[in-house]
Amino acid sequence: MLQPRLSPKPNRRQILAMVTSAAALPLWAQGSSRWSDVLSRARGQTVYFNAWAGSERINAYIRWAAEQIQQQHGVKLEHVKVTETAEVVKRVRTEKAAGKTDGTVDLVWINGENFLTMKREGLLFGPFAEQLPNFQYVDVAGKPTTRVDFSEPVEGFEAPWGMAQLTFFADRKRVPTPPRDMAALLDFARANPGRVTYPQLPDFHGTSFVKQVLVERTADRAVLYRPVTQEALAAATAPLWTYLDALHPHLWRAGRQFPQNAAAIRQMMSDGELMMALTFNPNEAANEIAAKRLAASVYSFQFSAGTIGNTHFLAIPVNARAREGAQVVANFLLSPLAQARKADIALWGDPTVLAIDKLNAADRARFSAGVLPGQLERPAPTILEPHGSWVDPLEKEWLRRYGA
Secondary structure, eight states, rough: OOOOOOOOOOOOOHHHHHHHHHHHHGGGGSSHHHHHHHHHHTTOOOOEEEEOOOOOOHHHHHHHHHHHHOOOOOOEEEEEESSHHHHHHHHHHHHHTTTTTSBSOOOOEEEEEHHHHHHHHHHHHOOGHHHHGGGGGGGGTOOOTTTTTTEEEESSSSSSEEEEEEEEETTTTTTTTTTHHHHHHHHHHSSTTTTTOOOOTSHHHHHHHHHHHHHOSSGGGGGSSSSHHHHHHHHHHHHHHHHHHHHHSSSSSGGTSSSSSSSHHHHHHTTTSEEEESOTTTHHHHHHHHSOOOOOOTEEEOOOEEEEEEEEEEOOOOOOOOHHHHHHHHHHTHHHHHHHHHHHTTTTOOOOOOOGGOOHHHHHHOOOOOOTSSSSSEEEEEEEHHHOHHHHHHHHHHHHHOOO
């Protein structure tokens, strides 16, 4: 009688290899046990979400998300309203240095130099992002900034939340043909003295404007995607300062004074004092038109060869007390339901990080609204942000030259 042929018993090395392979898979691909464990541990937790609170639309969206997360998962989401993410970074750093393992921050809205600081100083929990069930829908191929934050590899230490790209808007009645690069913008400013400006640095939008000039004027753009050095800074920024020296005399108040932020510039454009404004949300003009704060003749535009853009993210500090709850929140905010609501012009208008073609028909339908007045008709290519280490020296040098 033939005996059944038994497979050889795996040795210790083979077992270790299988465990390692399984651990490398996303939680949603490992069966239900590991993600179910996260959900179970999260229930009853309170997640303190530190997020910018400068927009009532965003605050309302977070309140809606909190209601959904409480109903679906039994996790309480508390919005800790902040004005500067750098202050959150300092708090986490101080708590870690003091040995505090039950920190006051569970989730933080972050990107750029703040992410770079937290990652380099070991202040982040993870990697966790690509283990979230809804990460499978992220458009990592079409939106490469979902895995690279200001030229710093994310490596799973933050979950993508929304997209942003430098965008301008103007009233078609006053500006029928917009400038399509920084050289054309200089010509436009010369032809319309006092009608163009940008915010004073270190305002985020002001820094973004200066970085756009930098990437367009620098001969060797590749150097911008490496950590900054004094030699690289001097060489790469020389054409930038030459351009700004030429532009500033033609700006609002002859470049001797700058508005404090992009909101002020938007209002000045609405009042007719300026001819164009800038934003990092491609849908902002459409939002403002829908709210009847801008005329329906306002349109959005980007430069033909592209403008700088990035992704904003959600990160969990290394000493978060509600790590599981924070992961549940991040996963919900990546869901088609939450992403579609966030992208809705009437509610927020923040572009999605998801690949619509990865979704089922019902979820695709959530994103099917047509182009509204003020929205970009043809988005331009996204130019990657310079490495985060360039921001601080760039702002300091701008302030030394023009900030007095």
